Each structure stands twice: as structure tokens, then as C-alpha cells.
Amino acid sequence: MTELTKFSVLCSLFTWTQRTKAPAKKRAKFRKFLDNFCTDRNYFPAIRLILPNLDRERGSYGLKESVLATSLIDALGMAKDSHDALRLVNWRKGGAKTGANAGNFALVAAEVLQLRQGTASGGLTIKELNDLLDQLSSSENRGEKTLVLSTLIQKTNALEMKWIIMIILKDLKLGISERSIFHEFHPDAEDLFNVTCDLKLVCEKLRDRNQRHKRQDIEVGKAVRPQLAKRVANAADAWKKLHGKEVVAECKFDGDRIQIHKNGTEIHFFSRNFIDHSEYAHGMSEIIIQNILVDRCILDGEMLVWDTSLNRFAEFGSNQEIAKAARDGLESNRQLCYVAFDILYFGDTSVIHQTLKERHEILRKVVKPLKGRFEILLPNGGINNHRSSGEPCWSFIAHNAEEVERFFKETIENREEGIVVKDLSSKWEPSDRSGKWLKLKPDYVHAGSDLDVLIIGGYYGSGRHGGEVAQFLVGLAERPSPNTHPKRFISLCRVGTGLSDDELEAVVTKLKPYFRKYPKTSPPSFYQVTNHSKERPDVWVDSPEKSIILSVTSDIRTIESEAFAAPYSLRFPRIDRVRYDKDWHECLDVQSFIELVQSGNGTTQRNTEYGSNKDSKPKRMKSSTRGEKKNMSTVPSHLSQTDVSSVTGGSLMFSNMMFYFVNVPPSHSLESFHKLVAENGGTFSMNLNNAVTHCVAADSKGFKFEAAKRRGDIIHYTWVLDCCAQKKLIPLHLKYFLFLSELTKKKLQEDIDEFSDSYYLDLDLGDIKQLLSNINRSEDVSTVDHYRKKYCPKDKWSIFNGCSIYFRTTMPSLKEDWQILLELSSKRFKVEVLMGGGKVTSNLNSATHVVALFLPSCHTNYEDEIQISLQLRENFLEERGCI
Numbered sequence: 001m002t003e004l005t006k007f008s009v010l011c012s013l014f015t016w017t018q019r020t021k022a023p024a025k026k027r028a029k030f031r032k033f034l035d036n037f038c039t040d041r042n043y044f045p046a047i048r049l050i051l052p053n054l055d056r057e058r059g060s061y062g063l064k065e066s067v068l069a070t071s072l073i074d075a076l077g078m079a080k081d082s083h084d085a086l087r088l089v090n091w092r093k094g095g096a097k098t099g100a101n102a103g104n105f106a107l108v109a110a111e112v113l114q115l116r117q118g119t120a121s122g123g124l125t126i127k128e129l130n131d132l133l134d135q136l137s138s139s140e141n142r143g144e145k146t147l148v149l150s151t152l153i154q155k156t157n158a159l160e161m162k163w164i165i166m167i168i169l170k171d172l173k174l175g176i177s178e179r180s181i182f183h184e185f186h187p188d189a190e191d192l193f194n195v196t197c198d199l200k201l202v203c204e205k206l207r208d209r210n211q212r213h214k215r216q217d218i219e220v221g222k223a224v225r226p227q228l229a230k231r232v233a234n235a236a237d238a239w240k241k242l243h244g245k246e247v248v249a250e251c252k253f254d255g256d257r258i259q260i261h262k263n264g265t266e267i268h269f270f271s272r273n274f275i276d277h278s279e280y281a282h283g284m285s286e287i288i289i290q291n292i293l294v295d296r297c298i299l300d301g302e303m304l305v306w307d308t309s310l311n312r313f314a315e316f317g318s319n320q321e322i323a324k325a326a327r328d329g330l331e332s333n334r335q336l337c338y339v340a341f342d343i344l345y346f347g348d349t350s351v352i353h354q355t356l357k358e359r360h361e362i363l364r365k366v367v368k369p370l371k372g373r374f375e376i377l378l379p380n381g382g383i384n385n386h387r388s389s390g391e392p393c394w395s396f397i398a399h400n401a402e403e404v405e406r407f408f409k410e411t412i413e414n415r416e417e418g419i420v421v422k423d424l425s426s427k428w429e430p431s432d433r434s435g436k437w438l439k440l441k442p443d444y445v446h447a448g449s450d451l452d453v454l455i456i457g458g459y460y461g462s463g464r465h466g467g468e469v470a471q472f473l474v475g476l477a478e479r480p481s482p483n484t485h486p487k488r489f490i491s492l493c494r495v496g497t498g499l500s501d502d503e504l505e506a507v508v509t510k511l512k513p514y515f516r517k518y519p520k521t522s523p524p525s526f527y528q529v530t531n532h533s534k535e536r537p538d539v540w541v542d543s544p545e546k547s548i549i550l551s552v553t554s555d556i557r558t559i560e561s562e563a564f565a566a567p568y569s570l571r572f573p574r575i576d577r578v579r580y581d582k583d584w585h586e587c588l589d590v591q592s593f594i595e596l597v598q599s600g601n602g603t604t605q606r607n608t609e610y611g612s613n614k615d616s617k618p619k620r621m622k623s624s625t626r627g628e629k630k631n632m633s634t635v636p637s638h639l640s641q642t643d644v645s646s647v648t649g650g651s652l653m654f655s656n657m658m659f660y661f662v663n664v665p666p667s668h669s670l671e672s673f674h675k676l677v678a679e680n681g682g683t684f685s686m687n688l689n690n691a692v693t694h695c696v697a698a699d700s701k702g703f704k705f706e707a708a709k710r711r712g713d714i715i716h717y718t719w720v721l722d723c724c725a726q727k728k729l730i731p732l733h734l735k736y737f738l739f740l741s742e743l744t745k746k747k748l749q750e751d752i753d754e755f756s757d758s759y760y761l762d763l764d765l766g767d768i769k770q771l772l773s774n775i776n777r778s779e780d781v782s783t784v785d786h787y788r789k790k791y792c793p794k795d796k797w798s799i800f801n802g803c804s805i806y807f808r809t810t811m812p813s814l815k816e817d818w819q820i821l822l823e824l825s826s827k828r829f830k831v832e833v834l835m836g837g838g839k840v841t842s843n844l845n846s847a848t849h850v851v852a853l854f855l856p857s858c859h860t861n862y863e864d865e866i867q868i869s870l871q872l873r874e875n876f877l878e879e880r881g882c883i
């Protein structure tokens with residue numbers, strides 16, 4: 001009898017399975033357990049404890065490690081500040097005693113429990129345990145949960161309690177896959193589970209291992225394990241894999257994968273983990289009922305949020321918030337929107353065995369789309385119909401790899417997550433990831449030196465990294481006043497991946513002396529942080545000037561962040577490398593970060609165009625839970641609009657043009673350019689958006705420049721100045737381009753050489769200078785240096801190589817004729833310097849040497865000085881082997 005079997009038997013099976021390496025032996029032992037202890041073939045009570053993550057009969061326990069720790073402390077009646085209580089709370093770090101177990105909550109708990117529970121089994125049966133776990137999941141507050149936990153503690157020993165904790169945390173770490181357990185249980189178990197997601201049903205229907213089960217089709221009301229996509233490296237790869245097939249390429253929407261089951265007025269919203277998300281019902285059920293034209297149906301798709309004011313999908317992460325707002329009847333310009341990309345069932349038949357092409361046709365007939373609320377994704381029609389012309393479409397039939405590649409690029413430029421390429425002749429198969437759907441996502445963006453962040457805190461790891469800091473809280477600098485170092489750092493994100501174990505250890509070892517714990521409510525004052533639990537590190541770096549810079553990369557998209565103090569956080573951040581070569585104060589500042597996010601993020605750009613009546617603020621920044629962010633300006637000073645209200649009109653030469661200044665030369669301010677543009681009838685944007693017609697820059701460096709390059713041509717700022725000086729629109733000769741896009745290059749291929757030099761346009765001296773300065777000469781310079789060193793190491797033609805010499809020739813109260821003499825002699829010296837490969841400079845600041853010339857005219861003391869300076873000169877020449 002399964003239910004009367006002692007839980008200790010199951011514990012022995014767990015312990016044995018965990019220790020045994022050979023998969024076959026593990027499976028054999030599991031079979032033995034089923035045959036010997038489940039003689040009544042009532043398998044579910046035991047199997048739900050073996051595969052707790054698949055059991056949907058019991059609701060969630062609402063107990064993750066930290067709540068479980070405090071509940072156990074109460075259940076055991078321990079003082080909160082006792083040594084063992086702290087070990088439970090700090091389970092990731094562990095204590096001296098827990099060393100090896102740090103990072104594994106169940107093991108740390110078992111150590112603590114061992115001292116209190118002893119080793120004798122409490123004799124709990126499988127039925128009693130299941131009843132108590134039912135109580136635990138249905139109890140509504142922590143007090144009730146604590147009572148159930150204390151009953152469990154009374155009826156078990158430490159070993160049994162350890163396994164119960166693992167069941168509650170839904171991860172037994174047995175080292176045997178779900179698939180092996182299913183296969184050993186019954187050859188059809190996995191298939192049946194995939195189409196029903198119902199463990200109880202699987203256990204009940206497949207009691208006889210020798211009796212095969214007729215392949216079951218999907219049913220309305222029972223979640224199906226979703227078909228998945230396989231990742232490919234690039235469009236060519238995708239094309240190769242689907243060779244000869246008819247292929248549809250679709251945008252990869254970034255929301256929650258949701259299966260909608262409609263049965264009359266009964267609607268379910270099943271997630272990938274087959275949880276029914278009833279919170280979507282308030283915002284969506286009515287729409288689903290009215291716009292699905294059949295009574296029974298299963299749709300596959302993505303739940304997203306549509307922003308009606310921006311007319312686009314909102315960034316990932318707001319589904320729950322908007323679902324709650326819909327439930328509470330709150331007005332908002334954002335609403336839930338379901339995008340159906342497939343149909344699995346309609347009427348009274350499953351259609352997963354039909355081809356995708358056929359399913360698309362069914363989808364078209366069955367769903368009446370509603371803009372921004374309920375969309376269908378079809379290559380011809382559906383959501384594609386309301387994209388404005390010029391915008392990339394959401395889905396299309398691809399004819400070659402180049403088309404897929406272009407679509408992928410457009411989608412990424414539009415800041416979507418990626419694309420999914422599908423075989424139109426394929427069936428829909430539950431849980432399949434064999435390659436009928438291929439996903440293409442952008443690689444991490446290598447921000448290079450631009451995304452340099454400072455480590456400000458550390459989190460203890462779990463498992464292999466238990467007991468040591470394994471992740472970091474990183475921050476950006478608050479922009480310091482000129483010529484000073486930053487004084488405060490603003491939390492940006494938590495990052496843990498990217499470093500090898502050795503690299504991680506090296507960083508942690510270096511920082512260890514500066515790791516300090518601070519009370520939860522008062523973190524170090526030099527960090528601006530939130531009180532969000534996700535952010536709170538286990539230790540802080542208590543002196544930023546001792547900390548280390550990390551270069552991080554991330555998915556190209558950022559997210560608005562409530563957890564961290566910076567207005568945006570990074571999505572899927574990774575450590576690119578540790579920047580031991582950089583000082584702590586060389587960390588990126590938050591305003592530059594905002595600038596680079598906004599320069600590349602379509603969702604934040606619409607309202608920032610000069611001349612529009614719209615609100616000119618960039619995207620609203622969410623306030624943190626405790627309002628720390630309120631003190632920070634949402635619009636950094638360099639992003640705030642230039643006030644051009646007082647500008648009086650000049651020409652209209654820039655009319656119909658919108659300028660975006662990537663950067664400006666030090667000699668000019670951004671405002672001055674904005675004013676020039678406005679004076680001449682143009683408009684400007686603070687961000688790089690689709691309306692910008694002219695991207696202008698002074699310098700081809702930086703993240704913003706890279707972002708602008710991805711979009712197209714970049715013009716040198718001198719063009720704007722030249723137009724204004726000549727009061728006419730000068731043709732955009734090639735010399736005015738700082739960067740030419742491939743498209744423009746192609747167009748101009750017949751007119752220019754590799755350095756963008758025109759074959760037939762006449763150039764003046766200024767043009768040539770400009771052209772030369774556009775050429776990256778670093779390689780040429782190093783080649784010249786190489787030959788100079790090789791062939792004339794101490795030659796008189798290169799004695800002044802590398803010197804930049806400033807001549808002081810003016811002297812106060814010098815007679816005119818003496819002054820002429822002095823200048824004549826300095827001329828000779830200057831020629832000498834030039835002949836020796838040096839430079840003469842008139843800028844004292846850039847000089848490597850200063851030469852003062854004196855004449856024995858008005859003051860006798862000068863004679864001494866002449867002697868000294870001549871002597872100096874001789875020494876100098878001698879040093880260089882000239883004398």
C-alpha cells in the first residue's frame with residue numbers, strides 16, 4: 001500500500017539514488033521501489049513526492065529559502081539572533097561549521113535540525129506527509145505555515161526533514177532526469193504528461209506498465225507542454241537547417257508564453273510551467289470570448305502589454321502590473337495584449353497534426369483580431385496589417401537567407417528580442433525542441449570600455465560557490481563636478497556570469513578585506529540604492545576607492561528597474577572582463593548611461609522632438625519603493641531640451657531636416673548647435689529616433705557613435721558650420737562624412753575610393769585635411785615608426801623626433817632691431833629642429849621642450865642666461881648624440 005509506506009523508505013531511495021552514479025542502477029532501484037512498496041498501484045502519492053516540480057494538485061507553498069528559514073526558526077523556537085538561526089538565515093554563506101554545506105539550504109537546515117531532532121525516524125507515512133504538505137500549501141499566513149512545519153519536525157528526524165525541505169523547494173537534486181523516471185514508470189508516461197501536464201492522471205491511467213496507452217491527443221482545459229525553439233547562430237545557419245522548406249520568419253515577442261484554452265465562457269491562461277494565470281482573466285477573458293469565433297479552442301501565443309500612447313508594445317516585465325491594474329479597474333494607457341502565433345485545437349478537434357501553414361489559415365478564420373488587445377501573427381494579414389509603411393513587418397514568408405538576415409537586423413534595430421524561423425510544413429509537437437522552430441537572438445552587445453561599472457557589493461553563491469561571494473552588485477558613478485572624482489555610486493544591476501572560477505576567485509580575494517556587512521536599513525551612505533530585496537547584497541564594499549571596475553555586456557535592451565537605483569537596469573548582464581587597468585573613478589557615470597540607453601532605445605524617443613507639442617521628457621522613471629530616486633532628475637542636464645523659444649528665424653535652409661548631434665567639438669556647446677539649427681528652420685532631437693534625418697558628430701568615438709553608425713551615415717559637424725557661414729545648404733561632399741553606411745557606400749561606389757575620396761570632385765586644402773583626418777592612420781604611423789627606428793636610429797635627420805619645441809623669443813623692453821635679430825636666430829634654430837624630425841609649437845601646453853633665447857642688450861644678467869641656455873642646448877644636442 002503506497003500511502004501506508006513509511007516516508008523513511010522513500011528517504012532511503014532518495015539517499016541511495018543521489019549517491020549512486022550509474023543511471024541504469026538508479027532506474028532499477030526506482031522500479032524496485034514501485035514494485036515493492038506501491039503494490040496497490042496507487043502511484044501518485046509517491047511519485048508526486050519524487051517529481052514535486054510537476055505536481056499541480058497542490059498549490060504553491062509560498063516558501064522560498066529565506067521565508068523557510070524564518071519559519072523554521074520559529075517552528076524550532078530558536079532565538080532569532082542565536083548562532084543556528086543566523087546559520088539558517090545566512091545559508092548561502094554558512095558558518096565555520098557549515099563550510100561544506102554552505103549554499104545548500106536543505107543541508108544547512110539538516111545540520112541545525114540534527115542537534116534538535118536526533119536520528120530516530122518519526123514513522124511518518126507517505127499519506128500523513130501528503131496531508132501535512134496539503135495543509136502547508138493551503139495555510140494562508142506564516143503563522144499557520146510555522147505550525148505545520150513544527151508538526152512535521154515532531155514527526156520526523158533530521159534526515160527526513162531534509163528531504164521534506166527539498167520537496168517544499170521542489171528540487172531533490174537526485175541526479176536522475178524526469179524523462180528517466182517517466183520511462184521507468186511507463187513507456188507512454190512522458191507523452192501523456194506532455195499533452196496533459198497532469199501527473200495524477202498519468203499515474204492513474206498508466207498503472208499497468210505492460211499495457212500500452214493509445215496516444216492521447218490534446219484536450220481543451222488541460223495545459224500542453226509547449227513546442228520550443230532551437231537556437232541557431234545566424235540567418236545562414238537557420239536557412240541551411242530548413243533547407244528546401246517553405247519558411248516563415250516571425251518576430252520573437254518578449255512577453256509570457258501563454259496558452260489560451262477557451263471552452264465556452266471558461267478561459268484558462270496556461271504558462272510554460274502549466275500554471276493557470278487567472279490574473280489575466282480580468283483584462284482579457286471578455287475579449288477572448290467575443291473574438292474567438294468558435295466555442296472551443298486552444299491558442300498558442302505570447303501575452304504582452306500594448307502602450308496605446310506610444311502605439312507599440314511595452315518593454316518586458318509589466319504584465320503582472322497591468323493585469324493587476326485591470327483587476328482593480330485602474331485607468332492606464334497600457335493594456336494586456338495577446339498575440340496568437342499558433343492554434344492547437346478548435347471546435348472538437350486537435351489541429352496539431354496539421355501543417356503550420358494550415359494552422360495559420362485556421363487561425364485567420366477563428367480569431368477576429370482587435371488592435372492592441374488581441375492580435376494574430378500571420379505572414380499576410382493579422383498584426384502585419386497595421387504596421388506603418390517603412391516599419392519592419394512582424395512576420396513574412398522568407399525566400400532566401402538574405403531576407404531572413406535583413407528581417408533579423410530590422411527586428412533588432414526595432415529593439416525586439418529576436419526572430420523565430422519556422423518550417424511551414426511542420427506539425428506542432430508538445431515539448432519538442434528538435435529544430436522545427438529556430439530562434440535567432442542578438443549576441444550580447446559588446447559595450448567595450450563604455451560600460452565600465454564599479455563593484456559595490458557581493459552576494460554569496462549557492463551550490464559550488466556556496467560560502468563565498470559569487471555575484472556582484474555593480475553601480476554607476478554619480479557624475480562628479482569637473483576635475484573631481486565621483487563621490488557616490490548608484491546601483492545598476494546584479495551580475496554573476498562571465499568570469500571563470502579563477503577570475504572570480506581573484507576578484508573576490510582582492511575585495512575580501514573591504515567586504516562589510518551593514519544593517520539592512522542603513523547601507524553605506526556613498527551608495528544610492530533601493531530597499532528592494534533583489535538588490536540588497538550580503539556584503540558591501542566599504543570603500544569604493546578600493547573596489548574594482550568590471551566591463552559588463554548585456555542584451556541590447558535595458559529594462560526600467562524598480563529593484564536598482566539607476567533608472568534603467570541591464571537585461572541578462574554578463575561580465576566581459578575585469579578592468580584591473582582602470583581606476584575606480586573611471587566608472588561610467590549614470591547620465592552617460594542614460595544617454596546611451598536613450599540614444600539606442602526606440603521606446604524612449606518619441607516625445608523628445610523639438611517643435612512637437614508633446615511632453616518633452618524622456619521615458620518616465622519609476623520611483624523606487626522608498627522613493628530614493630525622487631531626488632534624481634529624470635532628465636539629465638545634458639539631455640534637457642535647449643530652450644529655443646527666443647531664437648529668431650534666419651534662413652530656412654534646414655527646413656524639413658531633423659538633426660541629432662551624437663557629440664559636439666569641445667569648442668562648441670550642444671545648445672549652440674541646436675540654436676543654429678533652429679535659426680535656420682530645422683528641428684533637432686535629443687535622441688536617435690526614426691524621424692532624425694541628419695546625424696552629426698565631431699568625434700568617431702563612444703557608444704552613442706556606435707549606436708548612430710548602426711542606423712546610417714554620420715556627418716561631420718563642420719558641414720553645419722560651413723552651411724551657416726555661407727548661408728546656404730552646401731552639397732554634402734564626401735569629406736563631410738565621418739561615417740558612411742554600407743548602403744550609401746554602395747550607392748557611391750563608382751564615385752569614391754576606399755577612403756571616401758571622390759574620383760572627380762576638386763578638393764581644396766581644407767578638404768584634403770579633413771579627408772586625411774578621417775582616415776584611420778594608426779597603422780601607417782606605427783609602420784613609419786618601425787622603419788625610422790630600423791634605418792635611422794641616431795641619425796641627424798631624426799634627432800628631434802618626438803620633440804615638440806616651444807621657442808621663447810619675445811623679451812620685454814627689447815629694442816626693435818635687437819628683437820629682429822633675436823627672431824632671425826630663432827628661425828635658424830627652428831629650421832634645425834624641423835630638419836631633425838621635430839616639431840615647433842606655438843602652444844606652450846603641448847611642448848615637450850621650451851627654448852629661451854636671450855640677447856645681451858638691456859640687461860647684463862642676460863649674458864649669464866645666454867650662457868646657461870647655450871649650455872642647455874649643447875647638453876641637449878650632446879644627449880641625442882649630435883655633438
Ligand SMILES: Nc1ncnc2c1ncn2[C@@H]1O[C@H](COP(=O)(O)OP(=O)(O)OP(=O)(O)O)[C@@H](O)[C@H]1O
Nearest residue numbers: 227228229250251252253254256257302341420439
Ligand atoms: N513568434 C513566436 N513564435 C514562437 N515563440 C515565440 C514567438 N514570439 C515569442 N516567442 C517566445 O519564444 C519562446 C521560444 O523560444 P524558446 O523555446 O527557446 O523559449 P525560451 O527557452 O524561453 O527562450 P528564450 O529565453 O530565448 O525566450 C516561446 O516560449 C515564446 O515565449
